[in-house]
Amino acid sequence: MRPGLSPAGLRRPGLARDVAIALTGLALLLALPMAFPAPALRDFLIYFFAYGLLAMSLNLLVGLTGLVSFGHAAYFATGAYVFGLLMQTGRVSIPVGVLAAVGGTALVALVIGAICVRLKEIYFSFITLAFQMFIHSVIVTWVSLTGGDQGLRGGIPRPPVLGLDLNDARTLYGACAVVFVLCILAMRQVSQSPFGYTLRMIRDNPARANFLGVDVTAMKLGIFVFAAAMASVGGLILALFVSGAYPEFAFWTTSGEAIFMIMLGGIKIFLGPLVGTLLLQTLNHFVTIYTEHHGLVLGTVILVIVLGLRRGLADVLFDWLQARRAPRAAGPAPGSLEAEPIGDGALKGRTV
Structure with missing residues (x-):
């Protein structure tokens, strides 16, 4: 490592880039309702924020x-119920309600994760x-607290x-x-931190x-709790x-939708699940308008993507871009006039 460069210093450019991207994304999200003032677009995007955080x-x-x-x-x-119940008391502000819901x-x-993370594979999934x-x-x-089937x-x-x-x-x-943007940025920093690479x-x-x-158990429990906290923010946004x-x-169908979002978007790209969320929410919106057989249409689309592409749409796009960049990064083909420099500098930097 060169003098004057610390690990924290090496991470600053990545953090600055992520913050810049987050601010750009936030500006775009705030500008969309101005360009398209229809209330339906705002409603759709709020659903996208909530379920995007879940995915x-x-x-x-x-x-x-x-x-x-x-x-x-x-x-x-x-997160939705704790926030809703606290706000209905009329004794707390929204920031306090948010913090209490996320903390709760x-x-x-x-408590749940301390039990679950000790199990492996399918046993973890089912518990x-x-x-x-x-x-x-x-x-x-x-019923007296939550309203039962009728909801809060x-x-x-x-x-x-x-x-x-x-x-x-x-x-x-x-x-x-x-x-929404702050939560995405927080998850990005966790995934790019030493903690995130340890999880990998x-x-x-x-x-x-x-x-x-x-x-291993403590690390799994840590990300389990953090992921739950981020999901609770999506729930309270929707509430x-x-x-x-x-x-x-x-x-269980809500968890199933979150898994579908990941499958549709992909797991290789950080924002892949948001691509899947946008696709699934769009399909849900338009399919239910034009046909009653929305389950059949959604199932067909998911089967085509999962069985046909075998990965999410964002992963497909990433692999395609990587394949296009590979020939350029490889440089001139061996045997071409540019492959071997001529002159005294030809041997510089080589190991014989």
Whole structure:
């Protein structure tokens, strides 16, 4: 390492680039409703923010760590219900409600994850599903608190935040966009941190990681809790938007949709799950308008992508771009006039 360069210094350019991309993306999201002022677009994008965070947080487990969770929507619903119940008391502000919902969800995930991460492969997947159905059952049966099958009734108040009136649709959209981008940036930094690369090592070879002194269980538990916290933010965004929370948030089909989003978008590219979220939400929106057989159409599209491409759309695009760059990076073909420089400099830098 050259003098004056520390590991932290080496990471700064990447952080600056990620912040610049995040600000550009936020500016684009804020500009879209101005260019296309239809309320339907804002509503669609808020759904995209909520379910995009669900898919991105799940990919921290699936793509980054190799933990396939079938019950990730449990934390999506926990965040929505905790936030909604706190706001209905009328005693807390929205920032306090958000922090309490995320913290409460993280605590729930810590307890559940301490059990789940000790299991491997399919056993891990099914026990996460079992815990999700347990949380769904609690929501449905605790009628006095959650409203049961009818969901959290009575609406969720939207008191002003820093002078902003969230009852205004445009202001609410802007606030959701800012929170969404901040969460994506946080997940990006985690995935690019030493912690993130340790998780990749655990995914690829847990036995070697354990041999090198990595506490595999603690690392898995750490990302499990963080992913749950990020999913809870998606849940509270949706709860704030629809002014309620419903048992469907915790049903197994919601976790299934998140897995479909990852499959459609891909796991190789960091933002791949967002591509899948956009595709699935678009299909859900238009297919349900034009036909009653939306399940058949969605199933056909997923089968075509999964069986035909064998990876997500973002992964396909990434591989295609890499293939196009490869010949250029290889340089001139051996035997060409440019392959071997002529003169005294021809031998410089070579090892004989």
